[in-house]
Amino acid sequence: MIKRVALAKPRGFCAGVVRAIDIVERALDLFPEPIYVFHEIVHNQYVVENLSKRGVVFVDSLEEVPDGNVCVFSAHGVSPQIHETAKRKNLHIIDATCPLVTKVHLEAVRFHREGKSIVLIGHAGHEEVEGTMGEAPMHLVSNADEVKNLQLENADAVVFITQTTLSMDDVAEISDALKKKFPALQSPQKDDICYATQNRQNAVKSLAKEVDILLVVGSQNSSNSQRLCEVSKANSVPAYLIDDETQINPDWLQDAETVGVTAGASAPEELVKRVLEKLRALGATEFVEQAGDDENVHFALPKELLQLQPLRISAN
Numbered sequence: 001m002i003k004r005v006a007l008a009k010p011r012g013f014c015a016g017v018v019r020a021i022d023i024v025e026r027a028l029d030l031f032p033e034p035i036y037v038f039h040e041i042v043h044n045q046y047v048v049e050n051l052s053k054r055g056v057v058f059v060d061s062l063e064e065v066p067d068g069n070v071c072v073f074s075a076h077g078v079s080p081q082i083h084e085t086a087k088r089k090n091l092h093i094i095d096a097t098c099p100l101v102t103k104v105h106l107e108a109v110r111f112h113r114e115g116k117s118i119v120l121i122g123h124a125g126h127e128e129v130e131g132t133m134g135e136a137p138m139h140l141v142s143n144a145d146e147v148k149n150l151q152l153e154n155a156d157a158v159v160f161i162t163q164t165t166l167s168m169d170d171v172a173e174i175s176d177a178l179k180k181k182f183p184a185l186q187s188p189q190k191d192d193i194c195y196a197t198q199n200r201q202n203a204v205k206s207l208a209k210e211v212d213i214l215l216v217v218g219s220q221n222s223s224n225s226q227r228l229c230e231v232s233k234a235n236s237v238p239a240y241l242i243d244d245e246t247q248i249n250p251d252w253l254q255d256a257e258t259v260g261v262t263a264g265a266s267a268p269e270e271l272v273k274r275v276l277e278k279l280r281a282l283g284a285t286e287f288v289e290q291a292g293d294d295e296n297v298h299f300a301l302p303k304e305l306l307q308l309q310p311l312r313i314s315a316n
Contacts, residue, residue, distance in 0.1 A: 018298075112138075
């Protein structure tokens with residue numbers, strides 16, 4: 001029976017998510033409704049539903065956005081083709097792409113210009129991957145087995161880049177397989193996996209030493225949240241991905257004295273608090289937070305959004 005809850009640190013919102021949500025909220029203040037957002041601004045059901053109630057319309061195609069309207073690009077980034085479509089439709093674009101995703105896009109452009117064969121480690125169909133692959137010709141691999149059949153145009157000049165929200169261990173396994181097949185393999189000067197993803201995975205590895213199960217607060221389409229579950233299971237601790245406290249199954253807790261709780265980088269702290277209260281109602285009496293580093297990363301809002309603020313004030 002549950003007695004103790006151990007809370008991971010760090011957890012929840014990363015700087016890129018905070019920036020993306022701030023951008024949409026500023027846009028709601030500056031422009032008349034509706035505000036269109038291309039794809040979910042971040043992969044979290046709670047965040048998306050709340051913004052929808054405030055006048056945000058999420059679309060999966062720019063053809064759904066009336067010409068000349070305001071449209072925000074999500075934190076996951078978009079391809080140059082999407083930018084061209086937006087220009088053709090005369091859309092007022094506000095780009096909420098995470099700067100760490102933009103870094104990967106710029107790497108792809110540079111490596112292609114240098115004549116390298118590019119391998120992208122990532123998950124097919126993810127918005128971030130689709131945006132990155134639009135920047136230059138490249139080959140997508142999702143696991144080490146796919147490396148075996150990989151044929152490249154220039155096998156002597158191969159470089160890999162990665163989706164920012166992957167498991168560090170999975171990337172290491174795939175990059176090792178690439179290195180064996182392409183001995184001249186190069187990697188970016190700095191890891192593409194974002195700081196928040198790394199920190200949250202490290203916290204889960206540490207937490208796994210003291211908990212019987214792990215609850216990960218996050219939505220099913222959140223890549224970094226899914227990876228937290230995988231990291232926990234790889235460390236022999238069962239893990240469950242939940243949107244909120246209503247999805248906790250008491251049966252999971254029957255043989256668990258200590259329950260770990262963390263949250264993906266797109267999950268708000270409010271949902272974590274609700275999960276903790278639910279665990280208290282189910283019998284937990286002790287709550288402890290991991291010792292961990294504070295994250296002090298901050299990404300500035302787009303200049304075009306800041307420049308628009310005085311225009312709104314003068315119009316009133």
